Amino acid sequence: MRRPSRWWTPAPLLLGVVGLALTRGELFLIAGLLGSVALWRPRLAWYGLVLVLTVELGTRISLFGVNGLRWSKLQSLQDVGIGALLEPARDPEMIWEWRPHLDRELEFVPFRTNSHGMVDDELPLAKPDDTWRVGVLGASFTLPQGVAHEDAFHTLVEDELAGRSPRVELLNFSTAAMDLRQAVAHARHKAVPFDLDALVVCFPLSGLREEWRYSEPYEPPLPDQAFFSSFFIRFAFGPLTDLRELWDPKSDDDVGLRPSAALVGDLAQIAKEHDVRVAIVVLIRMVSYDRAEIERAAAQHGIPVIAVGEEFAGDGCAHPSGLCTPDIIYPLNAHPGPLTQAVLAEQLTPALLREGLLPRSP
Amino acid sequence: MGYAPLVDGAAPETPEGPPDGLDRGLLWRTLAVIAVGAVLVGLLHLFGWTPGRFVYQVF
DSSP: OOOOOOTTTTHHHHHHHHHHHHHOOHHHHHHHHHHHHHHHOHHHHHHHHHHHHHHHHHHHHHHHGGGGGOHHHHHTOOOSSSSTTEEEOSSTTTOEEEOTTOEEEETTEEEEOOTTSOSSSOOOSSOOTTEEEEEEEOSTTTTTTTSOGGGSHHHHHHHHTTTOSSEEEEEEOOOTTOBHHHHHHHIIIIIGGGTOSEEEEEEOOBOOOSSOSSOSSOOOOOOOOGGGSOHHHHHHHGGGGOHHHHHSOOOOOOTTSOOHHHHHHHHHHHHHHTTOEEEEEEESOOOSSOHHHHHHHHHHTTOOEEEEOGGGBOTTOSSTTOBOOSOEEETTEEEEOHHHHHHHHHHHHHHHHHTTSSOOOO | OOOOOOSTTOOOOOTTOOTTSOOHHHHHHHHHHHHHHHHHHHHHHHHSOOTTOSOOSOO
């Protein structure tokens, strides 16, 4: 039955807008809208509620199974790239690093950081005797995002070489959304102090941008409240609904930043100063950077470029990297899954041995 | 003053309809809305989505 509208009819909608602004959860806005409609036409609001619940629950279950209904699992869907789990880095050029001692779930898999803010086991700064240390630097593909540390390609390389002398350790210095400038800064300020024998910088890296969604120095955002996000809207409209993009558009310009060729030179300089062997690894495909420019600079400084997993690249495929495999971490997020990690490791180990980044077996 | 006697145990009529009865119109429309929602999700799976099409544009 239609009721006369009252001055407080829009109040639930306004509350919903506040909820959306505070949490970025679209469900607050929808609930507010339904609340206002309920004060106006209760039966219409009932049908709206039923429709919203049906499409939302249906989408969640179809995407994630029973995990789609679980608070803890959905709350593990945090912004991995530029999110609340990062803190301002010790060096301004690194911009951010992982908060230390994290022990939680991230994107449905266990996620732990050590006391150095690395997604790795606890490691002493001083290299143990009879150990060969390889630092691994990269962004989300290298982290690897949405894959347990045990299944990461660099862990699998380490496992493959288990039992050798010297013992091989691959140290993971990656953070998602890292760009080349940050990678060089991480190499200098975070990786090299671990007394590395070799350093591997993996692409894809995030593009060099002046106007990203973060400020420098880094200010961590509030944690994402994924449970209150509408997966139906994300599912249907994707990034159009990422309101952060609308409020704070990012630019693809790299004006004013150190050119990538010069950054490769910086990397070579660090390697030389610290007697570390360095290689560039292209995981699946290099994007955001001019591959020819990177390869020219690498050749100029005697840095080998190793490509692995190229068979997973293709045009018009899931991820902007051109990742073409059904083995993605979960629907709506096309990062390489555990099966792809195994293939990457299988190809990387012999390549690193060939290029002298790993010790040859006795 | 007296009360209206109940005839054969029948509940008194109210403006909203019989109190013990089911609002079948509401029920059927609700089920129809659920069906529309389910079809919407199904169509989205079939035509509106490719695996991982929508991801944050960062690495």
